[in-house]
Amino acid sequence: MKSAVTTVLTVADAASRFPSISDIEAVKGSLDRASARMEAAEKLAAGIDKVTTDAVDAVYGKGSYEQTNKDKCARDIHHYLRLINYCLVTGGTGPLDEWGIAGMREVIRVQLLPTAAYVEAFTHIRDRVCVPRDMSPQAAAEFKSLLDYLINALA
């Protein structure tokens, strides 16, 4: 699992050397941002159901749709938000890459689903993040950059 620390250690191990001062500085640098990331992860975990419902409602609008379809959409959005929560904790895009994005295109295409709907949902979530009501500016920046990463992968 790729994270700030494991990336550094993988490189050090490939060269079979001990962690150097620059390795340690790199770890320290990523940990300096950790409190903002953890704040975002905590707030997201607390409001994940509300955020999901909100996004699904925004995508479907007022029209009448089958509830089962809406539920499946909500399930997927919840899944991606959970992976973003994990990415916020590890400080890298490892969880999204390994569990969310790898193979995603193929699965979505084979089910004839429109990725545009997901893009719209995550764009809606990104634009709705309110500073400082929801989280601090640094935490919001970390959260939004991961949402952008996911939107780019879906687009």
Next chain:
Amino acid sequence: MLDAFSRAVVSADAKGAPIGTEDLANLRKYVADANKRIDATLAITQNVSCIAADAVAGMVCENTGMTQPGGNCYPTRRMAACLRDGEIILRYVSYALLAGDSSVLDDRCLNGLKETYQALGVPLSNAIRAVEIMKIATVAIMTETNTGRKMFEGINSGSGAQCKEIAAEAASYFDRVITALS
């Protein structure tokens, strides 16, 4: 390879739940103690050859037959292999300590180590003794309870007494090595 953060992610994923306040408490502690952890890692990296050489020398002193013809550390080529292995184990312990998780040590160093040593005819009891001495020396250097001068320069000017908890964690990684070889 996992660290404290990705370990939390893997166990949360098994439950299918996001990581909430409870799980974050441990990780916040990791972040709060990061400076001590870095100093403790430096205590190892700055004294690698000293720790490994002392451990192997200690092991040989307790079993002087090892450097005699027919012993496992005779000729010097085999003694050198022994020193090299001591440094490799220390290296993986330092990775595990920095990561705050033992998976790198387990996967890349300990998995199959006992079988390898058995196949090569390395006496396990002596290897275990060398690891024990490395553990004692490392903890003493980290906590500044060694006799003589202070043996490492931390970048955070932390004193060794503050590294006690982290030193206990380092000792637990050495214990994993000993368990793997037993």
